[in-house]
Amino acid sequence: MRNKRLGRTPIHAKRILIWEQNWLGDVIFSTPFIKALRKNFKDAYIACIVNPSSSEVLSGNPHINEIILYDENREHRGIFGKNKLIKRLKQGNFDTVFLLHRSLSRAIICALSGIKRRVGYHYSKRNFMLTEIVDLPKVPLHKIEYFLNIAGRLGMDIQDKKPEFFISxxxxxxxxxxxxxxxxxxxxxxxxxxxxxxxxxxxxxxxxxxxxxxxxxxxxxxxxxxxxxxxxxxxxxxxxxxxxxxxxxxxxxxxxxxxxxxxxxxxxxxxxxxxxxxxxxxxxxxxxxxxxxxxxxxxxxxxxxxxxxxxxxxxxxxxxxxxxxxxxxxxxxxxxxxxxxxxxxxx
Structure with missing residues (x-):
């Protein structure tokens, strides 16, 4: 499987999946990244996959078309549970996934789901499952900047870095x-x-x-x-x-x-x-x-x-x-x- 280091390379996507990290705070920190994606892919379908305990963070977010729950301890536990999720992601016909989580298993699920472009940070144990690898920052970054760095490497316009949370x-x-x-x-x-x-x-x-x-x-x-x-x-x-x-x-x-x-x-x-x-x-x-x-x-x-x-x-x-x-x-x-x-x- 071929993969490559990601420079300032523009990406063309129509159906985007963002695989979130687990902690509630990390999901909040990802919202400027989501906003940047929406600004740069105005007509794209954007879905986020997140664990149930953090899903409320994203509900009501106008930049997201769909929230997919990943319950790895119950519904998606084990081989049969993972297969159920793979079938679900195949139905989404996603052409690009941004793996904000460093997990190997999540990258494998995306590959088996037929998502052709799999973008994420360099982690040696899972690099073979990515099609585009983003080098880790040379210095520690705030988590918001850590996520936005991926968008920046794709040449996206980034202006607003404040996290968002929407209520009714x-x-x-x-x-x-x-x-x-x-x-x-x-x-x-x-x-x-x-x-x-x-x-x-x-x-x-x-x-x-x-x-x-x-x-x-x-x-x-x-x-x-x-x-x-x-x-x-x-x-x-x-x-x-x-x-x-x-x-x-x-x-x-x-x-x-x-x-x-x-x-x-x-x-x-x-x-x-x-x-x-x-x-x-x-x-x-x-x-x-x-x-x-x-x-x-x-x-x-x-x-x-x-x-x-x-x-x-x-x-x-x-x-x-x-x-x-x-x-x-x-x-x-x-x-x-x-x-x-x-x-x-x-x-």
């Missing part, structure tokens, strides 16, 4: 009702705190969230809304137990679209490096992003908008992917005063 009036109405039911009127100022992170070292100490919340409620008269998934509920209850003021807890009461609508109405959103933080920034909220083991230069807010990044240098190598770190010094080093100061800068 129904989502906004739901958020308004939810806030009203919890004592927040239309013009009441409130700040959202999102306490989660997909692994513990990325989480700011619960005690700090409690102290910060008390300070904003008591000294500034600003209500605090705490968001999260069902799995975050115990941690949020612990924060409420440590706080002296009443928090408004809406964990598990929204989907991602409705959550974005809550963020949209907030004066600011305070969050660690997480999917919800990226949603908040994408929807246009003012964001205070708390960083520890991950690098804001690689996965922080990017492309415009109003935000403050708070992190402290403690001598550890960043990014650090030691999910079993027992110390969490990098997040503990960020003080309540640091975060309060960042909020003051942005409001």
């Amino acid at each position: 009036k129904e989502d906004q109405d739901y958020a308004a009702r939810l806030l009203s039911q919890n004592g927040i009127a239309k013009n009441d100022p409130f700040i959202v705190i999102n306490t989660g992170g997909n692994w513990p070292p990325k989480r700011w100490p619960e005690k700090n969230f409690a102290v910060l919340s008390d300070r904003f409620i008591k000294e500034y008269g600003i209500k605090i809304v705490v968001t999260g998934a069902d799995k975050d509920f115990d941690r949020v209850l612990h924060i409420q137990e440590m706080a002296h003021q009443k928090l408004i807890i809406i964990c598990g009461k929204t989907n991602l679209k409705q959550l974005a609508a809550v963020f949209e109405k907030a004066r600011a959103v305070i969050s660690g490096d997480s999917g919800p933080m990226h949603i908040a920034f994408s929807i246009g909220a003012k964001v205070i992003a708390l960083f520890g083991p991950t690098s804001p230069a690689l996965t922080g807010p990017y492309g415009g908008g109003e935000f403050e990044v708070v992190r402290k240098e403690i001598g550890c190598k960043i990014p650090c992917y030691n999910s079993g770190c027992k110390d969490n010094r990098c997040m503990k080093a960020v003080s309540v005063d640091d975060v309060e100061e960042a909020v003051g800068k942005i409001l």
